[in-house]
Amino acid sequence: GTAIPVFSLRSKDSFGVGEFKDLKLLVDWAAKTGQSLLQLLPVNDTTMTGSWTDSYPYNANSTFALHPQFISLPEAGVRVTKEYLSLQKELNSLPQIDYERVNDEKDRLLRKAFKTVGKKALVGPEFKAFYDANEHWLVPYAAFCVLRDLNGTPEFGKWKELSEYSRTAVDSFRAGHADEMDFYLWEQFCLDAQLKDAVEYAHSKGVAIKGDLPIGISRTSVDAWLYPELFNLDSQAGAPPDAFSEDGQNWGFPTYNWEEMSKDGYGWWKARLGKMSEYFDAFRIDHILGFFRIWEI
Numbered sequence: 066g067t068a069i070p071v072f073s074l075r076s077k078d079s080f081g082v083g084e085f086k087d088l089k090l091l092v093d094w095a096a097k098t099g100q101s102l103l104q105l106l107p108v109n110d111t112t113m114t115g116s117w118t119d120s121y122p123y124n125a126n127s128t129f130a131l132h133p134q135f136i137s138l139p140e141a142g143v144r145v146t147k148e149y150l151s152l153q154k155e156l157n158s159l160p161q162i163d164y165e166r167v168n169d170e171k172d173r174l175l176r177k178a179f180k181t182v183g184k185k186a187l188v189g190p191e192f193k194a195f196y197d198a199n200e201h202w203l204v205p206y207a208a209f210c211v212l213r214d215l216n217g218t219p220e221f222g223k224w225k226e227l228s229e230y231s232r233t234a235v236d237s238f239r240a241g242h243a244d245e246m247d248f249y250l251w252e253q254f255c256l257d258a259q260l261k262d263a264v265e266y267a268h269s270k271g272v273a274i275k276g277d278l279p280i281g282i283s284r285t286s287v288d289a290w291l292y293p294e295l296f297n298l299d300s301q302a303g304a305p306p307d308a309f310s311e312d313g314q315n316w317g318f319p320t321y322n323w324e325e326m327s328k329d330g331y332g333w334w335k336a337r338l339g340k341m342s343e344y345f346d347a348f349r350i351d352h353i354l355g356f357f358r359i360w361e362i
Contacts, residue, residue: 066095066100066101066102066103066104066275067091067095067100067102067103067104068103068104068105068106069091069103069104069105069106070083070105070106070122071083071084071085071087071088071105071106071108071135072134072135072162074087074088074090074091075087075157075162076090077157078137079137079157080137080138080152080153080156080157080167080170080171081153081156081157081159081162081163081166081167081170082134082135082156082162082164082167083135084134084135084136084137084259085135085136085137085256085259085260085262085263086137086140086259086262086263088103088263088264088266088267088274089263089266089267091103092263092266092267092270092272093270095270095272096270096271096272100272101271101272101273102272102273102274102275102347103267103272103273103274103275104274104275104276104277104349105274105275105276105277106122106277107122107123107125107276107277107278107279108122108131108132108135108260108276109122109125109126109127109128109129109130109131109132110125110126110127110130110131110132110133110206111124111125111126111132112126112132112133112168112210112213113126113213113219113283113285114218114219115165115168115169116165117164117165119164120164122277122279123279123281123351124279124281124283124317124318125279125282125283125286126209126210126213126219126283126285126286126287127202127206127209127286127287127288128282128286128288128337128340129199129202129203129206129287129336129337129340130202130203130206130253130287131253131256131257131260132256133168133171133172133175133252133256134164134167134168134171135256135259135260136171136175136252136255136256136259137259138171138174138175138178140255140259141175141178141182141252141255141259142178142181142182142183142186143174143175143177143178144178149174152170156170175248175252176248179247179248179251179252183247183248183251184247184251186251186254187247187250187251191254191258192251192254195254195257195258196250196254199253199257199340201336202287202336202340203250203253204235204239204246204250205230205235205287205290205291206249206253206287207246207247207249207250207253208227208235208238208239208246209221209287209290210246210249211238211242211245211246211249212224212226212227212238214245218285219283219285219286220285221285221289221290226238230290230291260344261343261344264344264345273346273347274344274345274346275345275346275347275348275349276341276344276345276347276348276349277348277349277351278337278338278341278348278349278350278351279351280302280318280350280351280352280353280355280356281302281316281317281318281319281355282296282318282319283318284296284298284317284318284319288333289319292333294322294325295321295322295325295326295333296319296320296321296322297319297320297321297322297361298319299319300319300320300361300362301315301316301317301318301319301320301361301362302316302317302318302319302320302355302359302360302361302362303315303316303360303361303362304316304360305360313360315362320359320361
C-alpha cells in the first residue's frame with residue numbers, strides 16, 4: 066500500500082490542491098500496481114485563522130467535519146467559466162500549494178454557488194438524510210465556524226457571545242444567522258458525498274482506504290467548546306526529552322479526562338470512531354501510546 070496526504074494529489078482537474086475526487090486516479094494506479102491499501106493523512110477541517118498555520122493536519126477544529134480544501138468545486142455546483150479555468154490553470158501551475166489562496170478562492174466560489182444550487186440542495190431528501198444522521202456535531206460545527214468568522218478568532222473564550230456552549234443559545238443564534246450557518250451545513254454535505262464516492266470507487270477496484278486518527282484535539286476546536294469537561298484544558302500533551310529533542314516536546318493539545326469520558330461509556334470516542342468508519346476500512350491511531358500513558362505538562 067501507499068500512505069499519502071490528499072493535498073498532494075494534484076491533477077489537471079483539481080483546483081491548486083489535491084481533492085477527494087483525485088483519490089480515484091490514485092486508486093487506479095494502486096490497482097494497476099497490485100496494491101490493496103491507501104492510507105491518508107488526517108482529512109478533518111483545520112480552518113482556524115485562514116493563514117498558513119492552519120495547514121497542519123493534526124490540529125483540527127472538529128474531529129467530525131471534513132476539510133473544505135478537498136472539495137471538487139464543479140461537483141459541488143460551481144460553474145466552470147473562463148474565470149474559473151484561468152484561475153484553475155494558474156493555481157495548478159504553482160510549484161507549491163498556495164494554501165491561503167486556494168482556500169480563499171474555493172470559499173468565495175462556493176459561497177457564490179450556495180446562493181443558487183446550495184439552497185436548492187438543502188430542501189432535498191439527500192441533504193435531509195445527511196442532516197438527520199449528523200446533526201449532533203454538524204449544527205455546533207456550523208455555529209462555531211460562523212462565530213469564528215464574526216469574532217475573527219477560534220478562541221471561543223474571547224467571543225463576545227456564546228463563549229460557553231449552550232444548545233438553547235445556539236438555536237437562538239441560528240435563527241439570526243441562518244444563511245451563514247446553512248452554508249457550512251451544505252459544504253459538509255458536499256464533502257461527505259464526495260469522499261464517500263471516492264471510497265466506493267476504491268472498493269470497486271479492490272482497494273481499501275485507511276484513515277488517520279490524531280491523538281490530540283485542539284483547545285480551540287468545536288469539541289473543546291462543546292464538551293470542555295472531557296478534556297484537561299489546563300494541561301498540554303507532549304513528549305519528554307529524548308534523543309530527538311533535547312528539551313522535549315510540547316504539542317499544545319489538552320489531555321483527555323478519561324474518568325469523565327467513562328461516565329457515558331466513552332460516547333464521544335464511539336461517535337468519533339463511528340464517523341471515521343463511514344469513510345475508512347481501517348485507521349492508524351496516532352501516538353497510540355497516549356491511550357495508556359502520556360507526558361502531561
